[in-house]
Amino acid sequence: MKILIKGGHVVDPSNNVDKTADILIRDGKIAAVAENIDEVCESVINADGMYVVPGAVDMNAALCEPGLEYREDIASGTKAAAAGGITSVAAMPGTSPVCDSAAVVRFIISVAKERGYANVYPIAALSKGLCGKELTEVGDLKENGAVALSEGIKSVESPSFLRKALQYSSMFDMPVIVHCEDKDFSDGGYMNEGTVSARLGLRGINAAAEEIHAARNILIAKALGCKIHLTHISTAGTVEIVRRAKADGIKVTCDTAPQYFALTEDAVDGFDTNAKLNPPLRAKSDVEAIKAGLADGTIDAVASSHMPYHADEKRCEFAAAASGMSSLETSIPVTLDYLVGRGGVSMSDFVKLTALNPAKILGIDKGTLGVGADADIAVLDLEKEHTIRADEFRSKGHNTPFDGFKVKGKPEYVIVGGKIVVNKGNLEEM
Numbered sequence: 001m002k003i004l005i006k007g008g009h010v011v012d013p014s015n016n017v018d019k020t021a022d023i024l025i026r027d028g029k030i031a032a033v034a035e036n037i038d039e040v041c042e043s044v045i046n047a048d049g050m051y052v053v054p055g056a057v058d059m060n061a062a063l064c065e066p067g068l069e070y071r072e073d074i075a076s077g078t079k080a081a082a083a084g085g086i087t088s089v090a091a092m093p094g095t096s097p098v099c100d101s102a103a104v105v106r107f108i109i110s111v112a113k114e115r116g117y118a119n120v121y122p123i124a125a126l127s128k129g130l131c132g133k134e135l136t137e138v139g140d141l142k143e144n145g146a147v148a149l150s151e152g153i154k155s156v157e158s159p160s161f162l163r164k165a166l167q168y169s170s171m172f173d174m175p176v177i178v179h180c181e182d183k184d185f186s187d188g189g190y191m192n193e194g195t196v197s198a199r200l201g202l203r204g205i206n207a208a209a210e211e212i213h214a215a216r217n218i219l220i221a222k223a224l225g226c227k228i229h230l231t232h233i234s235t236a237g238t239v240e241i242v243r244r245a246k247a248d249g250i251k252v253t254c255d256t257a258p259q260y261f262a263l264t265e266d267a268v269d270g271f272d273t274n275a276k277l278n279p280p281l282r283a284k285s286d287v288e289a290i291k292a293g294l295a296d297g298t299i300d301a302v303a304s305s306h307m308p309y310h311a312d313e314k315r316c317e318f319a320a321a322a323s324g325m326s327s328l329e330t331s332i333p334v335t336l337d338y339l340v341g342r343g344g345v346s347m348s349d350f351v352k353l354t355a356l357n358p359a360k361i362l363g364i365d366k367g368t369l370g371v372g373a374d375a376d377i378a379v380l381d382l383e384k385e386h387t388i389r390a391d392e393f394r395s396k397g398h399n400t401p402f403d404g405f406k407v408k409g410k411p412e413y414v415i416v417g418g419k420i421v422v423n424k425g426n427l428e429e430m
Contacts, residue, residue: 001042001418002026008047008379011347012054012369014356018348023052025375028418033369043420045413047379053351054367055087055118055376055414056332057358059255060177060231061306062152062324063089063120066107067096072308072396074108077328078117080395082421085332085411086304087118087376088359088366093125094152100125100136102144109145117421117430119376121147121364123177126165132157135165142172147362150177150231153278153307153324155213157183159220166226175361177229180213180238181279190319192265192280200271202318205280211237218242222250229361230254232305234279236289243298253361254298257305258334259325259401261290261343267401273314273321275401277305280323291343294353301358302339304331308397326397330388334402336380336409379413384425386410394427 003025010021010033022037023030058081064072074091081089091108093099099108105122112120124146128134138149149169156162156178169176186209191197193204214230218241221228233239233254245252259277264284267275275281293299307324314321335354339345345353351367359367366376388405390398414422421428 002039003043003045003415003418003420004037004039004041005045005047005052005377005379008050008052010052010369011351013348013351014368015370017369023369023377025415025418028375030369030371030373030375032371045379050412051347051380051382053347053378053380054355054369055378055416056085056354057088057362057366058086058304058328058331059090059301059358059362060303061089061091061328062094062308063091064095064308065111066104070310074111074120075115076394076396078112078120079427080328080393082117082414082416083394083427084329085378085380085414086328087378087414087416088121088364089118090121090123090147090362092123092152093150094130098125098130100128102140105141105144105146118416121362123148123150125149126151126156126176127161130154132161135168138168138172138174142174147364148175148177151179153179155179155181155183159216162217162220163224166221166224166228170226173363175227175229175363177231178217180210180217180230180233182209182212185209185212190276191268192282194265194283196265196268200268207235207237207282207286210235210279211241214238214241218245218250218252221252227251231303232257232260232279233299234260234282234286234290236286239289239293239298243293246298253300255301255303256290256294256299257303257327258331258338259327261287261294262334262338263401271318272401273316273318274325274399274403276318276321276323277325278323294339295345300361302331302335302353303358304328308395309399311398314399325400326393326395327400328395329393330400330402332411333407333409336382337407341382341408375415375418377415378411380409381412382409384408384410
């Protein structure tokens, strides 16, 4: 099948392309990127006035299958991803059973090939059962398709275990993705420690709980000369720690999520459990620091940090509610609005943050519109205003503090492997 995308503003920093051009897709691959391509095709997309970019690579999302399908499954999660302009999803290991064996890795890949609307790359557990004790079979996991190792939303508590994990993973060139939280210091808190938590009478989590672990993890990586990736960083202190580490030549990368540059702790007002996240929403000064870190390259990537829950896990008192939000469908639109539209970030940097850099960190051949590359493409209308409606999500999880927000910028067409999965803003049934 051949698809021709006509007249869009093509942005592909991997090939230094930033101009109006056509893209020809043939047999699932990009066949040509040039002006005025004239070829008869089964489908022609008029991209005039829109941006044509590599589909986003989301490096932190929970798809929940196997075992937790009541929250999300691979089909519903990848539908949500595609609808949101994400063409590749790196799935976190917190499934049931945990993604800590070759069998579970193969299962996820198999189901994604059969029912997925986007590419799925399993992230395997660092420790067996996510218990933080015994290292998983790193080589076997990589050989069977895992692209990285992580403890998911659990921090690595033992420094000696992290040391061993980094040493083994480096032998197989497997990225280690860590959530930074000193659980002893966070002391069972429910939201960011500050004026809002004091007013609401909720136990707070001091920003240092993240920063202590961020610094410790980076120092361990430095001592070993190994790479490490910090996920969903949220505080001004962590941004500065990473900035200094990079300046010192330490092999650290990091990502953040749109909620940490678009929302503050004020979203918790009214005890809104949809705004209960891990890490928690922070103060305005942290939000500004995250934006600055994205602008100057300290923060390498934007990931959704998608954590869907059943309604019953959120419709309860704040202290008992689960931490997390459904964000595959909001990640790209919120980033387009708050970072590009309001924040002045260029579309080239947007592509680096959402596609090219995540692909490089994970070591996958995505994030590019080069000839011969897989045709994973998003056509974005930056002028299209729309209201986020949680009840319209394709995800099973409707838990989002963005419900009712008006944003500007939306995927109009999404192509995965040469197949149009979103057409004029509507998800195509496959």
